[in-house]
Amino acid sequence: MDEYTPRPVELLSAAGLRTRGIPMPERAAGLVRVRRGLYVADASWPDTEREARHFVRMQAVATATSDPVFSHESAAVLWGIPVVGRLGGVHLMAAGKVGRRSRGDVVWHNHGLDDRDIVEIDGFTATSLERTLFDLAASRSPHAGVAAVDAGIRPGFVSGLGTPVQGLRKDELVEAFEARRRARGVRQALVCATFADPRSGSAGESVSRWQLHRLGFPAPELQVPFARPDGGVDIVDFDWPEYRRFGEFDGFGKYVREQYTGERTIEQVVWAEKQREDRVRRHRPYGSRWEWADALDPARLERRLLADGLPKVR
Numbered sequence: 001m002d003e004y005t006p007r008p009v010e011l012l013s014a015a016g017l018r019t020r021g022i023p024m025p026e027r028a029a030g031l032v033r034v035r036r037g038l039y040v041a042d043a044s045w046p047d048t049e050r051e052a053r054h055f056v057r058m059q060a061v062a063t064a065t066s067d068p069v070f071s072h073e074s075a076a077v078l079w080g081i082p083v084v085g086r087l088g089g090v091h092l093m094a095a096g097k098v099g100r101r102s103r104g105d106v107v108w109h110n111h112g113l114d115d116r117d118i119v120e121i122d123g124f125t126a127t128s129l130e131r132t133l134f135d136l137a138a139s140r141s142p143h144a145g146v147a148a149v150d151a152g153i154r155p156g157f158v159s160g161l162g163t164p165v166q167g168l169r170k171d172e173l174v175e176a177f178e179a180r181r182r183a184r185g186v187r188q189a190l191v192c193a194t195f196a197d198p199r200s201g202s203a204g205e206s207v208s209r210w211q212l213h214r215l216g217f218p219a220p221e222l223q224v225p226f227a228r229p230d231g232g233v234d235i236v237d238f239d240w241p242e243y244r245r246f247g248e249f250d251g252f253g254k255y256v257r258e259q260y261t262g263e264r265t266i267e268q269v270v271w272a273e274k275q276r277e278d279r280v281r282r283h284r285p286y287g288s289r290w291e292w293a294d295a296l297d298p299a300r301l302e303r304r305l306l307a308d309g310l311p312k313v314r
Contacts, residue, residue: 006055006077006160009044011063013037034060035105050087051077055160061090061106062124069093069118070126071109072135078126080160081133081151082203084144093118093127111135111183122161130168130176137177137192138185143296145192147206149173153198170196199223204249205237208295212238215302216312220247226283234276239284245310246284248277250291 014037032045038060046052054077062068072091073083089107095118117131127135133152137145151157154167174193180186195213199222200206212220220238224246228234238247281287288308294301306312 006049006052008059008161009040009056011060012039012041014039038063051083051160054087054090057105058090058124061092065092065106068125069095069113070124071132072107072127072139075126075132076136076148077160078121078124079129079132079152079165080158081129081136081148082206083136083140084147084203084207085140109135122159122163129165130173133168133173133193134177134180134183134189137189138183142188142192143207143210145188146195146210147200147203149192149196150198150200150206151203153196155198167198170198197222201237202249204292204295208238208247208249208290208301211295211298211301212305215298215305216314217305217310218243218313226280228279234280236280236284240310241284243286243310244284245286245288245308246280247287247305247310248289249295250289 011034012031017031017039030042031039032042033039034056040056045056054074058070058074058077069092070078070090071093073087074091076083077087089105091107091109093113094108094110095113113127113131117128118125119128120126126132129152133149136148140148152168153170153173156167157165159165170193173196174190177186177189177193180189183189195210197209200209201223205222209220209222218240220240222238223235224239225233225235236246237249240246277287286309288305288310290301290304294304
């Protein structure tokens with residue numbers, strides 16, 4: 001859920017396929033139907049990455065829409081902002097056009113847009129980073145909003161297609177959200193922006209931090225380094241020094257994605273992680289680890305942390 005690699009693909013039309021002697025492309029081997037009349041070679045269809053699949057659908061919608069302005073979750077995919085929870089149809093802003101109704105795989109929004117709300121990113125027209133963060137924080141669950149805003153206020157990150165992006169300053173984002181005081185969902189958006197922290201290392205950590213807050217656990221320090229005997233450092237996601245305790249969110253990607261594993265096997269990655277935890281426990285003897293299933297279920301996360309000995313403070 002935290003990382004993905006959208007990429008442009010070649011879209012094949014039904015008419016074009018028929019001219020190549022494929023009269024019923026939906027039944028042809030090696031093709032995946034993206035939307036009515038448009039297909040991609042199955043080698044270009046990402047089986048596991050939902051953001052990459054969503055991006056392919058965005059390309060398909062763009063071929064049938066005049067001057068599309070991508071927004072909400074679709075703009076987030078372009079910006080490289082995490083979308084926690086369901087990622088459904090392609091979202092577009094009507095931008096003053098009339099008669100736009102959501103149907104099928106396209107979700108139209110008729111909210112007002114200022115000129116500053118519309119930008120170009122990686123060859124696509126979309127809502128600005130500030131507007132995209134507002135729309136996500138105002139319309140999705142609070143933990144999803146926090147994850148989006150945390151990502152957007154990091155000093156720098158990369159867009160969905162790999163372009164460097166300068167993050168927004170938290171104080172400026174809060175001020176911008178306050179200026180939208182008449183917009184629907186502004187109260188929740190301000191809660192997310194006020195709570196946001198650019199030190200959060202991933203969407204899973206952001207969701208976890210929000211749940212910890214909701215459940216009444218003590219606020220942790222984030223991304224805390226501990227000295228290693230070899231002169232390096234081990235960084236933990238969450239630290240509670242007063243309780244001599246640390247916490248780690250374990251996303252699946254850290255064990256299988258090449259950017260984390262390099263050329264190591266899963267066994268080598270797991271062993272290295274075990275050694276790292278042993279070193280951390282010299283500084284913090286007590287620790288908790290949890291995954292997405294825990295972070296998204298407050299009751300489950302609460303039971304795990306209480307069982308591990310982390311007390312509530314409110």
